[in-house]
Amino acid sequence: MSASIRDVARRAGVSLGTVSNVLNRPDQVSVGSRERVLAAIAELGFVRNESARQLRAGTSRTLGLVVLDIANPFFTDVARGVSEVADDAGLAVILCNSDDRPAKESAYLDLLAEQRVQGVLITPTADLAPHLDSLRRRGVPVVLVDRRATGPGQCSVAVDDVLGGRLAADHLIERGHRRIAFVGGSSGLPQIEERHAGVVAAVRDQWGDEDSLTVFAPDVLTVATGREAAAQIVGMPAAVRPTAVICANDLLALGVLQEMTRHGVRVPEECAIVGYDDIEFAAAAAVPLTSVRKPRQEMGRRAAELLLAEAGDDHVHEQIVYEPVLVVRESSMARRSTAQGERTA
């Protein structure tokens, strides 16, 4: 098959160890041998066998990243951040898409364990499988992404989603909205639950109760399910129909926006929309979307750095929580004046 280090050595007329030295400590080798070895490498088209290196080294130069939905640009942005750091460290990233399905997730974790990855970055499905513990017990560093660690002994990079939910709700209430819908999800992801909790808290603080908060919980968080939720909202009697919608992510929000427009409901005049994540498409929507911004790429970078740091034995586990920022755009701009009118009425 392909040439090995031994073939190179023979061709260059040196020993096997010398070739290895040329590859790994070129300065410890005389110019003459080095040149002959390099020439032989070129002639034979020699390529290092990474498996053999790994076997010898006991660990690979790879790192696993498991995401919930590869089609969600939030995760591709995170991935971009991760691979920046990984590239600099000379590591390859194996990107796995669990599709929010525990079965796929655990299959991928097995695979990553067999690959002896240096570590795993994961946004886990709801029930943070015991699988993760078993990985850690085996000494594989794990860093949670967009999900707060439940206990100590683990690193995580997350966002204060309760605050995020609160920001969104406060903004809309301050704008004069009195009936709000929250479009979340039913898969039980804590991130989503917390966003919901934040909205509920804000609503309670301002209104005393949450009677005017309608909650929708589609099974997955996609553009398509966002459209479905919007269709339901549009179908509600005008007297109780929410005048604003908070979505648990931007995909849902885009779906809601599209369906509203399709039904002739003007955004933001008749219905305001707030998304979550602030993916690039949020700003690019024809009615630019107000959204709760998370430092997507930065989260990926930071998570990868934590993972690498975990190799050092003086490592202290860190749980980083970013503060989200509400980015106000057109989709929630109207209503203040009319709302005040309503309030005094």
Place this chain on the structure above:
Amino acid sequence: MSASIRDVARRAGVSLGTVSNVLNRPDQVSVGSRERVLAAIAELGFVRNESARQLRAGTSRTLGLVVLDIANPFFTDVARGVSEVADDAGLAVILCNSDDRPAKESAYLDLLAEQRVQGVLITPTADLAPHLDSLRRRGVPVVLVDRRATGPGQCSVAVDDVLGGRLAADHLIERGHRRIAFVGGSSGLPQIEERHAGVVAAVRDQWGDEDSLTVFAPDVLTVATGREAAAQIVGMPAAVRPTAVICANDLLALGVLQEMTRHGVRVPEECAIVGYDDIEFAAAAAVPLTSVRKPRQEMGRRAAELLLAEAGDDHVHEQIVYEPVLVVRESSMARRSTAQGERTA
């Protein structure tokens, strides 16, 4: 470190070969030994060492996918198709983002070669590096994705982009548009050149010359550069300003749409827009985007299948070309009647 097959053997009181047999040919092993081995595996938390398997086998159970832009949903859809097939074949996918930069591309190809991947799926940067040939010479199967093979001896899965460009242009011309802009790219990707060529061909057929076709060539194909192009278009004097824009991909189209809307140019009444790829966000845009559909996921699947087939030695190289389909949506719906008025005027 972690337990090896040898530890398991000792623990189960069997030989090393028996453990291997339990793992690879369970039926050739007596029930008793099998159970004891499985028990030992569970107790020790044994996980196969993939590097060692690879070293022994000479090849990995991995496959490389190199894309131009991980942030473009077109490629994540392709990736989804690829991993479907890969999963079924028990292969892992290493997803690499070249960012349309030859340097990154070739670094990743080196990496994949060192990993001894079973094959590489790639949408290459413009100058289909000699790197690819060197891979093939080394016996690594390569399948081109969204890019037609230049010669025989290689597999590819592509789309007839000349036809795609033609469809878009014909549609707009038939709708009555007489001044069209093409927003492409300057990186020299053949896919883009062909789309351009298709548009030019259609325009020439219908108008005799291409004086009324304005071409923009931003350096990258993103939402941001789409906005910039639109800003230029909007700034043109009304008498020469195109009434329709064909974009080389949907990201550009979304950018154009947003900027048009921002400037109060109504889409499609004052300016029609046609995108390319038909990513999900195209339909979800507030003015749903007319776009040239490619079978994104199917392309990924098919490419992966071709790659796997290339292992068999009776394999004949195949160059698959899909026919794109124009999906007409709101962004290009208006104008027929007014256009006819204009024409007669």
Place this chain on the structure above:
DNA sequence: TGCAGTGGTTGACACGTTTCATATCCGTGC
């Protein structure tokens, strides 16, 4: 009793690399 056959099991070997203790060479200072 001997022999062929069978279902299980064994352990040495090979895969390609890195590492490390050891060997070689050459110049320098005493």
Place this chain on the structure above:
DNA sequence: GCACGGATATGAAACGTGTCAACCACTGCA
């Protein structure tokens, strides 16, 4: 002339697995 040290070069050992020829115990048959 000799000991010493620095710069290079060497090759055996080890990493964990899969394979395969050899082996074993046992059965059925002649």
